[in-house]
Amino acid sequence: MNLLIVLTVFLLMxxxxxxxxxxxxxxxxxxxxxxxxxxSNNGAFERNDxxxxxxxxxxxxxxxxGAAANFNYLFYIGLGITLYGMAYFFVHDIFIHxxxxxxxxxQNPYLLAIRRAHKxxxxxxxxxxxxCFGFLWVPVKYFKMYFNKN
Amino acid sequence: xxxxxxxxxxxxxxxxxxxxxxxxxRLQFHKQFGAFIxxxxxxxIPFIAWDIxxxxxxxxxxxxxxxxxxxxxxxxxxxxxxxxxxxFSCVFTYYCLEKFFKWQAxxxxxxxxxxxxxxxxxxxxxxxxxxxxxxxTAVAVICTLIYLHFFVKTDWIGRATLTYIILLPGFxxxxxxxxxxxxxxxxxxxxxxxxxxxRMLTIPIEDMFYGYAQFLLVVYFFKKFQNK
Numbered sequence: 209m210n211l212l213i214v215l216t217v218f219l220l221m222x223x224x225x226x227x228x229x230x231x232x233x234x235x236x237x238x239x240x241x242x243x244x245x246x247x248s249n250n251g252a253f254e255r256n257d258x259x260x261x262x263x264x265x266x267x268x269x270x271x272x273x274g275a276a277a278n279f280n281y282l283f284y285i286g287l288g289i290t291l292y293g294m295a296y297f298f299v300h301d302i303f304i305h306x307x308x309x310x311x312x313x314x315q316n317p318y319l320l321a322i323r324r325a326h327k328x329x330x331x332x333x334x335x336x337x338x339x340c341f342g343f344l345w346v347p348v349k350y351f352k353m354y355f356n357k358n
Numbered sequence: 359x360x361x362x363x364x365x366x367x368x369x370x371x372x373x374x375x376x377x378x379x380x381x382x383x384r385l386q387f388h389k390q391f392g393a394f395i396x397x398x399x400x401x402x403i404p405f406i407a408w409d410i411x412x413x414x415x416x417x418x419x420x421x422x423x424x425x426x427x428x429x430x431x432x433x434x435x436x437x438x439x440x441x442x443x444x445x446f447s448c449v450f451t452y453y454c455l456e457k458f459f460k461w462q463a464x465x466x467x468x469x470x471x472x473x474x475x476x477x478x479x480x481x482x483x484x485x486x487x488x489x490x491x492x493x494x495t496a497v498a499v500i501c502t503l504i505y506l507h508f509f510v511k512t513d514w515i516g517r518a519t520l521t522y523i524i525l526l527p528g529f530x531x532x533x534x535x536x537x538x539x540x541x542x543x544x545x546x547x548x549x550x551x552x553x554x555x556x557r558m559l560t561i562p563i564e565d566m567f568y569g570y571a572q573f574l575l576v577v578y579f580f581k582k583f584q585n586k
Contacts, residue, residue: 257469257507257508260472260473261508264477264480267477268476268477268481272480272481275481275485276484276485286481290477294470294473294474297469297470297473298470301466301469301470302466302470307465307466308463308466309463
């Protein structure tokens with residue numbers, strides 16, 4: 209049951225990420241997200257990284273209240289958010305933006321598709337007209353692009 | 359017969375190899391001694407204050423069978439030296455790794471490490487606000503990471519964390535003996551009401567995070583003062 213909650217939250221987080229990315233990060237908080245697109249900030253740190261605080265806060269609160277109430281469902285919701293955050297850093301920081309040169313020449317169609325879609329997303333350096341706001345799930349056309357090749 | 363020198367001997371073995379190696383031609387770490395002393399002193403001030411306060415309030419206490427008996431502000435003289443000896447070996451290791459390895463890749467993990475540790479410390483700290491050692495350590499780690507990651511915007515948290523992981527066997531050796539591994543009694547004793555009670559061998563888990571915060575801060579100041 210608890211595992212099911214974690215999994216469900218993980219999947220729902222993809223939807224939440226899409227919404228937040230499209231309407232918040234490319235909306236009223238564009239000021240924090242902009243430097244991730246136009247690299248106006250020097251150094252390894254981007255103002256964009258503040259978003260991790262925004263995602264960590266509810267996770268901390270949920271895990272705290274859940275653990276205080278004898279590890280009820282709230283804790284596992286928090287855990288789901290945390291695991292999604294970890295997946296996010298692994299895939300986004302490390303794989304897509306190649307902060308570590310791993311899987312650089314991967315042929316895995318799923319990985320190629322999310323990288324391609326993220327690239328598409330980054331083509332736009334302005335707030336409007338963005339596309340591909342998803343993260344682990346992207347428009348089917350990108351999957352087709354690579355899965356059909358094989 | 360050697361019993362009163364136990365703590366001193368532990369410290370001696372912590373630094374001696376690193377100290378001798380400092381004069382190696384390829385390393386020349388001895389040229390950084392000044393920077394190190396400055397950095398360690400700055401970090402030692404709050405940590406020793408914390409130590410004095412905890413000792414005075416009985417959060418932990420020292421078994422004087424294993425110390426020479428000299429003490430200052432309630433702390434054995436060895437405990438004062440601890441704040442220079444331990445960081446010395448740690449910074450030395452970090453310096454060597456920085457010099458000999460292309461390990462920029464470790465910085466890719468900055469976000470991930472800070473994210474996980476802050477969530478972990480925040481949750482544990484909130485759950486145990488009455489346990490002084492647990493709470494103060496959690497707050498210290500969170501403040502250190504937030505300061506270094508979001509304000510100073512360091513790019514080396516991943517590298518420092520990797521160094522700390524590499525140093526863990528040494529940490530287990532030193533802290534193991536201090537907390538009683540291989541001895542009849544522990545040198546440092548902890549009030550069971552003030553920490554989680556989770557021990558790795560004999561070492562309270564809080565010690566690992568305490569050491570982590572201390573290490574990150576010493577590296578930060580060391581880099582500031584370092585002669586390039």
